[in-house]
Amino acid sequence: MTGRALIWVAPLAxxxxAGPLSTLDPGGHIARDIALLWWVMLAGAGVITAFVLVLLGFAWGAPRRTAQGRWVYGLGLWFPLAVLTALLGVGLWVGERILPRDDGAVTVHAHAFQWGWQFTHDGADGQPVESDGVLHIPAGQPVDILVSSQDVIHSFWVPRLGGKMDAIPGRVNRLRVQTDGAGRFDGLCAEFCGLGHAGMRFVVVAHDDWPPADPDTDPDTGPDTTPETDTNGQEFP
Amino acid sequence: MTDLAHPEPVAVGGSSDLPPNPPQRALRLHRELARVWANDRGWWGQVTAVSHTTLGLRFMATAFVFFAIGGILSMLIRTQLATHQGAFLDTELYNQIFTMHGSIMMFLFAIPMLEGLGIWLLPKLLGTRDMAFPRLTALGYWCYLFGGLIMLGALLFGVAPRDGWFMYTPLSDATHSPGINADVWLLGVTFVEISAIAAAVEITVTILRQRAPGMKLTEMPLFAWYMLGTAAMMLVGFPPLIAGSVLLEVERAFDWPFFDVARGGDPLLWQHLFWLFGHPEVYIIFLPAAGAMSTIIPVMCRTPILGYGAIVAAILGLVFLSFGLWVHHMFTVGIPHMALAFFSAASVLVAVPTAVQVFAWIGTMWKGRPELHLPMLHILGFFLTFVMGGLTGVMLAIVPFNWQAHDTAFVTAHLHYVLIGGFVFPMMAAATYWMPLITGKARVKGLGEAAFCVILIGFHGTFFIMHLTGLLGMPRRIDVYPDNPEWVALNLTSSIFGFVLTIGFAMFAVDLILQATLGQRARRDPWRAPTLDWAMPVPSPNYNFASLPLRRHQGGPAREVIHALARGVGALPGAPRGRREVLVTTAGNARPCHVAVLPGNTALPLVLSACIAVFVLLMLASLYALAAVALAPVAGLVWVWARGMAPVGDLAPVTIAPGVDMPVHHRATPPTLAQSGLHALLVADGALFASLLFGLGFLSVVTQGPPPPPALVQNPAAGIALVIGLAAVAGAAVFARLLAAGYAGRGASWAGLGCNLVALVALAWLAVQLDDPRAHARDALRAAMLGYVGLHVLVGAAMAAFTADQFRRGEIAPQTGRGAIAAWGNWQMFTAVTAGITVAVVLVQAGAP
Incomplete structure (x- = not known):
């Protein structure tokens, strides 16, 4: 009975x-680690909520002898300390796993402006190749994205690949992503940046061949728009 | 006439108590007190009222109106998001609406609501007749009202703030947010925060100095502990916001580049200052609500609270920890992971004191026999909501998960679970619990329970699935999502239940109105409570207690002491001298110190706040020269305000109980209420100064901007001005201290005034030679700190002149007291210390040996 229910419920769940921007539909190990962390925390939170509500339910009725120490110190102090210490340790471990490190990863640039994204990667000839609204990265290997901003604070986020990183004027922040394989991943600006915030989307294309021979003709990507002249050759601060 | 030394404080700690007064006729006492403590008649009485009961209720009623307005805005947001095309509002208007929703709920609903609850309830709970500074209560209210009206007016005229309620710069700077929208937020919120600082000061002083005789700090009602923690957090937490707002407004108005990257500023400085306020803010909102819970749950369960000491420790822990975790709002700005780990640990640690309280409350329910009255239903609503909000809070404190969930609908869901669960449900419990004391009416049964159910269903229907919406990638603050059909069903569900939630709140409001209008007369002490707030008639009279509860009247069932207190058995019975008297006690053991005579009804607070409103409006209109002129009436009215504290009338000692005489406050040994208030204010002022220092340090250590141009320190003339100014400030402090210590007479006040004037001239000379503050953020911050010191010297000069004037009027004499001497001394010391630190920091920063 349970098994049959699971067969129906699991695919539905x-x-x-799923979704093009879902953090729960990971497209790489970084997002998968965080999604796993979420499922573990959700299970724990469910158990704790149920526990508290059961305690609350049993509170109704005649007065009972109640040991102050057990409630205030046992449940109030030691119980959360134990849970939180374990959770903090796991969180730190996951955080360390997904951090950028000096391992010669491919580096690309993401430069945000009101309201759009300009991306740069090194072409086959070593010259920077710019693209507006489409970020090209190699598939299946770690990539560091250097995030910067032209004007106000934006935030680079590809939910299926991992966490977000703010694009702050005057700073260059480094974010690591890694895909399982070739494909397209939707991204967006996560920090409110004014009138065009909702439309500040972009696409990440992960290529098996790197650098891509001719990203503009990639059937998945479609024709690339020409970079604007005033941002052409922009020095990143 | 006796000399200034006042009698030794009477020992009432421990087992001893003040002797009871002989009983009198309760009705005569009531008439006498009601006449002295009443508001003026008619609408004029509402203008001049300074009573904590009137103003506390008015704070709460006004906050509820703003809650309704914020709620209507949230309905507009939910309507817009119900479909993915959202063809309802344009983006500009949508941005204004969500910004105003957040700003109203935070600054015009939650904070004023908790201030109102504290102001209304604390004197009743602590056994006194009013807050320490009644005129300040009124000033706070008017500043809140006018600031709120300015912000609402901007919304009506379509120029409301539109940069999100945390106003991140550079989005909110003059380049990217032209027009007055951002100025409305910066000036309006700062105007409103005058009321927060005022409330924090008087709540602190009232709790520490006005508890009923013998009510030890360690035995006072838990609600007072919670409000003491709240007030302390407000004193330290609001100044960073005020500092940041002033700096950003100065940047917008005068182009001083505090946050401009191109000129050595840093937008992250705003984020740090904002969240240094913004996170404690969450606990500032939660603690009073938790205080209401800790008061109501034991009464509903017919048993004392479990773990009083542990709860007090948890409150202190929360106050301390809440200042160590502001960075968890900034996990994605590129701070190194190890630094994030520290703030992550602090953020999860804060769950521990919260857990202590939650389990103490549930343990109290186990210990007693819970009764399911309406307040208890709302408390169940708290548990059903807040526990989940707390757990998602712990999730968000875990760095990797935060990187995904930050700035998504998940956070929106979390913060509504925490704020509605942790504040609105307890406030509804509090409202239903204290309504009989407010209105004197019993509730009309039925509607309240239905409202609770509708609210609970509407709330969870709206926000539970919003967690999933966020995890599916929906960011905050977008108005359309044409490419994401997978979010439509979730958003539509949230929108539908959002309207259910609104209907629930409307039913709740109708229930309160029905109770106030149609309810039957309530019995006294309807809940059989053990706290002093119910040891009075319902509705509560303006004077609260005909006589102040003695130790023997505290801690027992309220209904057993109502008659004794009404018949004048307690301390300081009636108002035989025709003036508003309260008893001032020591902070620790509540030993009686002296009798404070409180000011009566006056329109001065309204006039003063109206003058400040004129200044704010002129600033909004960019009429800066006129705005500076508008500060003159403000300064004049502050002088008039201070004159209102001069000793008048009968200054003879007052008999508070048989054989116990107390001096009136003019002739009492310090600290008086006013001096305690100044100490609290200086704590806030010090936090403001520390915020500026933090800015200076942050810009020189963390920010990697362009190097500043060579500085003024090489300029010998500036150096001379600096030395003269510093010496004059120090001289003023020395004269003020000599006067305060009794080593000098009236000449010291004139000498102090002279020193301050010399210092002002020197600082003005220095300001002229200062590097152009528009050139670089460092120079701008130095100029801002110079302005800070200059303002303090200016106030010091005014206080010296005030003291000299008091000597001239003969108000400083053995038979009348010490006037403003102690206050001036404290202020002048503070000014000297901050001036010295400023100079030292600037010299170190400039690389001087």
């Missing part, structure tokens, strides 16, 4: 979690 997974389908509910």
């Amino acid at each position: 997974l389908a509910a979690c």
Whole structure:
């Protein structure tokens, strides 16, 4: 009975979690680590909520002898300390796993402006190749994205690949992503940046061949728009 | 006439107590007190009222109106998001609406609501007749009202703030947010925050100095502990916001580049200052609500609270920890992971004191026999909501998960679970619990329970699935999502239940109105409570207690002491001298110190706040020269305000109980209420100064901007001005201290005034030679700190002149007291110390040996 229910419920639940911007539909190990962390925390939070509500339910009725130490220190102090210490340790471990490190990863640039993205990667000849609204990265290997901003604070976020990183004027922030394989991943600006915020989307294209021979003709990508002249050859601060 | 030394404080700590007064006729006492403590008649009485009961209720009622307005805005947001095309509002208007929703709910609903609850309830709970500074209560209210009206007016005229309620710069700077929208936020919120600082000061002083005789700090009602923690956090937490707002407004108005990257500023400085306020803010909102819970749950369960000491420790822990975790709002700005780990640990640690309280409350329910009255229903609503909000809070404190969930609908869901669960449900419990004391009416049964159910269903229907919406990638603050059909069903569900939630709140409001109008007369002490707030008639009279509760009247069932207190058995019975008297006690053991005579009804607070409003409006209109002129009436009215504290009338000692005489406050040994208030204010002022220092340090250590141009320190004339100014400030402090210590007479006040004037001239000379503050953020911050010191010297000069004037009027004499001497001394010391630190920091920063 349970098994049959699971057969029906599991795909539905997974389908509910799918989506081009879903953090629960990871396209790489970084997002998968964080999604796993989420599922573990959700299970823990569910158990704790149920526990508290059961305690609350049993509170109704005649007065009982109640040991102050057990409630205030046992449940109030030691119980959360134990849970939180474990959770903090796991969080730190996951955080360290997904951090950028000096391992010669491919580096690309993401430069945000009101309201759009300009991306740069090194072409086959070593010359920077610019693209507006489409970020090209190699598939299946770690990539560091150097995030910067032209004007106000934006935030670079590709939910299926990992966490977000703010684009702050005067700073260059480094974010690591890694895909499982070739494909397209939707991204967006996550920090409110004014009138065009909702439309500040972009696409990440992960290529098996790197550098891509001719990204503009990639059937998945479609024709690339020409970079604007005033941002052409922009020095990143 | 006796000399200034006042009698030794009477020992009432421990088992001893003040002797009871002989009983009198309760009705005569009531008439006498009601006449002295009443508001003026008619609408004029509302203008001049300074009573904590009137103003506390008015704070709460006004906050509820703003809650309704913020709620209507949230309905507009939910309507816009119900479909992915959202063809309802244009983006500009949508941005204004969500910014105003957040700003109204935070600054015009939650904070004033908790201030109102504290102001209304604390004197009743602590056994006194009013807050320490009644005129300040009124000033706070008018500043809140006028600031709120300015912000609402901007919304009506379509020029409301539109950069999100945390106003991140550079989006909110003059380049990217032209027009007055951002100025409305910066000036309006700062105007409103006058009321927050005022409330924090008087709540602190009232709790520490006005508890009923013998009510030890360690035995006072938990609500007072919670409000003491709240007030302390407000004193330290609001100044960073005020500092940041002033700096950003100065940048917008005068082009001083505090946050401009191109000229050595840093937008992250704004984020740090904002969240240094913004995170404690969450606990500032939660603690009073938790205080209401800790008061109501034991009464509903017919048992004392479990773990009083542990809860007090948890409050202190929360106050301390809440200042160590502001960075968890900034996990994605590129701070190194190890630094994030520290703030992550602090952020999860803050869950521990919260857990202590939650389990103490549930343990109290186990210990007692819970009764399911309406307040208890709302408390169940708290548990059903807040526990989940707390757990998602812990999730968000975990750095990798935060990187995904930050700035998504998940955070929106979390913060509504915390704020509605942790504040609105307890406030509804509090409202239903204290309504009989407010209105004197019993509730009309039925509607309240229905409202609770609708609210609970509407709330969870709206926000539970919003967690999933966020995890599916929906960011905050977008108005359309044409490419994401997978979010439509979720958003539509949230929108539908959002309207259910609104209907629930409307039913709740109708229930309160029905109770106030149609309810039957309530019995006294309807809940059989053990706290002093119910040891009075319902509705509560303006004077609260005909006589102040003695130790023997505290801690027992309220209904057993109502008659004794009404018949004048307690301390300081009636108002035989025709003036508003309260008893001032020591901070620790509440031993009686002296009798404070409080000011009566006056329109001065309204006039003063109206003058400040004129200044704010002129600033908004960019009429800066006129705005500076508009500060003159403000300064004049502050002088008039201070004159209102001069000793008048009968200054003879007052008999508070048989054989116990107390001096009136003019002739009492310091600290008086006013001096305690100044200490609290200086704590806030010091936090403001520390915020500026933090800015200076942050810009020189963390920010990697263009190097500043060579500085003034090489200029010998500036050096001379600096030395003269510093010496004059120090001289003023020495004269003020000599006067305060009794080593000098009236000449010292004139000498102090002279020193301050010399210092002002020197600082003006220095300002002229200062590097152009528009050139670089460092120079701008130095100029801002010079302005800070200059303002303090200016106030010091005014206080010296005030003291000299008091000597001239003969108000400083053995038979009348010490006037403003102690206050001036404290202020002058503070000014000297901050001036010295400023000079030292600037010299170190400039690389001087």
